[in-house]
Amino acid sequence: MSEVRTTGPDQTFGEPAEADTSLVVVTGLSGGGRSTVARALENVGFYVVDNLPQALLLDMAELAVKAGGAARRTAMVLDVRSRAFSTDLVGAIEELRERGYAPRVVFVDADDEVLIRRFESVRRSHPLQGEGRLADGIAVERGLLEEARDQADVIIDTSHLNVNQLRRRVEELFGGEETRRLRVTVISFGFKYGVPPDADFVVDARFLPNPYWVPELREHTGREEAVSSYVLGQEGADAFVSAYANLVTATTPGFEREGKRYLTVAVGCTGGKHRSVAISEELAARLRRSGLTANPQHRDLGRE
Template sequence: MAEAAIEEPGEVLIVTGMSGAGRSTAADALEDLDWYVVDNLPPQMLKPLLELTGLVGEALPRVAVVVDVRGRDLFTGLPDAARALRDARRQVRVLFLDASDEVLVRRFEAVRRPHPLQEDGTILDGIRRERQRLALVRESADDIVDTSTYNIHQLATRIVDLFSAAGAAKHTLTIQSFGFKYGLPPDADLVADMRFLPNPYWDEALRPFTGESDEVREYVLEQEGAGEFLESYARALVPVLEGYQRENKRHSVLAVGCTGGKHRSVVMANELAARLAAVPGVAVRVKHRDLGRE
């Protein structure tokens, strides 16, 4: 009897990162997106798994594998395994979930569980050991998501943004408006500061409106330098987005800020999105992080 032909499986996603940063939440969200998820797999089993999924062809078009320090000494093989997969496959992607030490400590204390590398020390000792082991993996990851400010629902939404089917797009650009007084978005790749424009907040007639209104949009775009900035900055971003595609960087975040994230940044984020949507191979999404906070 002839052996079944092995077909190339589709996308492969390696999910890794710091313990407590949300790997389980990410895995659940991926399953909801119809990814086939395998948890706590030793890196050495990645190749056999992909060969097995190849036997079923299109039945498993997208496979996500959670790999982390629970694999103990076997985890050290992840960089070599990922490198070998990149050499053999073009659709391998690595997602690294991270969070600040302070947030990770609080999360472990909340569930009253020790860190997997804590040994006889403190939770913070375990976190520091894990950071050392993961340094090379984080450096080579395709997507890094800092979950310090996310709850489980916000993280699930971010995973959907990153890994839902994006058609023929090779790169997804999220343009996110924000208010500097609420802090920089931790996962921003690029930051644009709109505080060089007059603030509509000081116009009492415009203060109640947001950057989504025609009144505020017209006011912002009429200011000196606004149109020049939009055209020049959008043009400068084109080679960046093209370079991201050549380097197989699948997602980036452009954070556009003003003081409160209500007026100028909202207008300019929308306007940049309209211009960058025409870049070949790029899908553009817009989010307004701080709209409605004041």
């Protein structure tokens, strides 16, 4: 059965001396899911330092305070493979607290049988098994980390969690609702300049009449009312925008469950000046009205 033990949802980070600094220390058994925890913390806005020697914990905490900004939410991931790792992790955490920090320690664990299957599935040896068996390496590591596990603020047993479930668990613990929501960028472009390589959906607006061939509209853009009204007033335009708005809103919950945080919808026309710009602005507005975070961008506007 999966386990999460925490010190409580109302615990605040970084008190009393560094009340605006959030520090998380991630450790645990190899194969338990530390890298997934690290990526999930990045998703909710933490600056993550992986494979940090525990001797540098205090230095990293002080750097986070001095750097400010995004670094004030810093996660430090410790690994027994670090040459500077010792059995006194608890002492290092205590030193942080004595200096006025309040790090939250996350310990990632799993059953021995599960860890063995994970190592065997990727055909890797355990970093501490030496000439022995996988089980021997796991046993040595458990011994090294026993006290750290006992003193952890959060224990996550990943034995029965897949990657997405583990990620969601971390985001629930360390991220607000807004950090877990999908952000949509609706980007206009001109096909003659190439399709945006990061597009998740590509929308072709070239079926609509081109304002370029309307003399009084040619020099204007899809961000202006005259061109926008012309494009959106064409037969099929409203149904076209509605269909893609419905597609994005229908798929958003699934993307969020799978851990996707950014979605790019690329809307193209010939040059990226008229039709794609007007459609992108309207699509982004409709997505916002449906409750999504959506912003238009115009890659090729002004390029002609």
